Amino acid sequence: MNEGIDRKLITVDSVAEGLASVGYIPSRQIATAVYLAERLTKPILVEGPAGVGKTELSKAVASYLNLPLIRMQCYEGLDEGKALYEWKYGKQLLYTQILKDKLGEEMRSASTLKEALTRLDSIDDIFFSERFLEERPLLKALRHPSGAVLLIDEVDKADQEFEAFLLEILSDFQVTIPELGTVSAVVPPIVFLTSNSTRDMGDAIKRRCLHLHIGFPDPHLERQIVEVRVPGVSERLRLQLVSFVQQIRGMDIKKLPSVSETIDWARVLLLLHADCLEYDMVRDTLNVLLKFEEDVDAVGSQVTAFVHKARSEAEGCL
């Protein structure tokens, strides 16, 4: 890790401030996690409901540290060829075709079969060298000269075999490529794994990671996030809309609104030139906040009460 980055991550507070400077307001726990991840060179496994900023966190870290973000989206059936490396078959083929004559020449000058074979051997190595190696995200992250932020997104969607394959990379920051040998990281990347808990991660992988659970933010934090993300929103509206969303989270519905939905909603309200929550406006824009028809219905019946409470709470704060 170069010196600039070291300095940027010197304390938990500096991490928190730094992330805030690129538009990500971390909770104390999140900042601690990033700080420790760098200190101990350990990957972070981030879990939590959708839309609370798991993926966003790694983007923020990358832009704060000025490192490239290398992202790998996991899905069922993801394998080494797509995650780690692949040979450029086409190029290999093309080159052998073009160099056919040259090869023939080389071979002709060989006097014995043994000699020809030795020459062929040396050529073979040429075709399986760096030149023909197609880097996939994991290898790219390991070999990046200045280090990188590696985001392994939705690792729970990948197969368990793939999880096992990740272990070597996560604990030693190295991978073994049969034709080339072991590749170790130049600078260990900062690794984030995210999971939506569609299935439980294996113990082995959990053991190697710091485990960060990002839940829904408390009102104070959420207000800060809205303030940074949607700067045009007036303070009154901000207080009211956050209070409203927080009340919805207390309900028993299919999909609770996340921070990302709160931000979207704040943007919508801003576009509608709202200064405070109006009953009708809230009803009309509920579909931004809620993703299921039943949820919209359920919350719709509560709008009056929620808006009323949000207003009085906001007045109390102002």
Add this chain to the structure above:
Amino acid sequence: MFAHELLVRFLTTLRASGIRISVAEELDAMLVAEVVGYKDRSLLRDALGLTVAKSLEEKKIYEICFDDFFNREELREKLASEKEANGKSGDDNGSSTTLGQMLLDGDRSGLLLAIELAANQVGISQIRLFTQINLYAQRILEQMDLGGVQAEIGTMRRFGSPQMSQQADQLEIALENLGEDVREYVRRQFEVFARGEPDRIRDGFLYQMRLGSIKPRDKARLRIIIRQIARRLATRHARVLRKKRKGKLDVRRVIRTNIPNDGVLFRTAFRLKKIQRPKIVAICDVSGSVASSAEFLLFFLWNLREILSGVRAFAFSSDLIEVTDILDKLDPEEATKKIMNSIGFGATNYGNSLSTFRKNWMTIVDRKTTVIILGDARGKRTEPRIDIVRELSERAKRLIWLNPEQRQVWGTGDSDMLRYKPFIHLAKVCNSVANLETVVSDLLEAERHG
């Protein structure tokens, strides 16, 4: 060094509270503690939490434990330093032993500290069973020189001056209070150090125990076990399923994928076998006679739905309803409760329930379907409608009957089990969690080969 020991003790506490911490994680925790230091309590709390608590449930437990533990530590330190401050100034008040003096002085903080010290000396962290509480309490008291004080009381009484015997009375009362304090202390330590242990022992029992005879207080625990089993089965099942999917070489796709290589065949492509989605129809008896096991059968059904897609579930007592939706929408606990409330505990009527099934749902049973009936086949002498079971058996791929009763009592009294049996492909006793696991494992196996 002191901080290090503190941390190890804390980790022991966490382990004892049910958080799994491996040795590697323990080392990580120490590293983390070194990096962040012990001064900033909330920072330490966050940092250690990231390292040792690896799920939401564990994090909840962790936070409670952390506060508990460090508050106690703080108190202990305060007591120790107080003692340091006024330690030597204690004047003689008639008792020759330290414990006696503290008792007479009513030096509560001193006593608490002494209890802590003695407890450490007798190895309180080894406590594992509830029944050991009195034993450890006694050992701690002895370690604190209970004998010395008792002897002193004896001497005081023998010399009999009124002042002396009054002091003896005082001491005796104080000793009694001390005994209470120590027991209370040990009980708390037991909570801390042995919380996980009895669970493990109990899990073993519950796994083998008859479903009907499980006490209400163990139910929560049993649910956890069932959940684990379901998950285990799911992973095992999923892996094999994937492996089996690879089929014959797909020539057309091989050519297509190799077009970029100038038609030279570098890569192979295989056809995927069509997986037969196992279709399962589960019909569960929730009447009064099997109520105690019905709850768990339903719970298991819920988990089964997580393993296998396309399970349709039905419940009946006097009549039958489809419960697939309920199981889908609600938590297992709530779903079970809701089903039991809407149809459970009634008088069993197999005939009526089966004919309802036949009327409304018989069409969903086809050659690919496995039908599982969970019930004791005791219809309170109502018409058993054997013909419907026969029809089911003919239509379905397999008909499996899981009966919570022992094989010997099948067919006794109002049990129609033996009359149903000729049409059942597989009839099994299913009365414990262990049983349930083998049955379902077999079932999955059969589905694969089927």
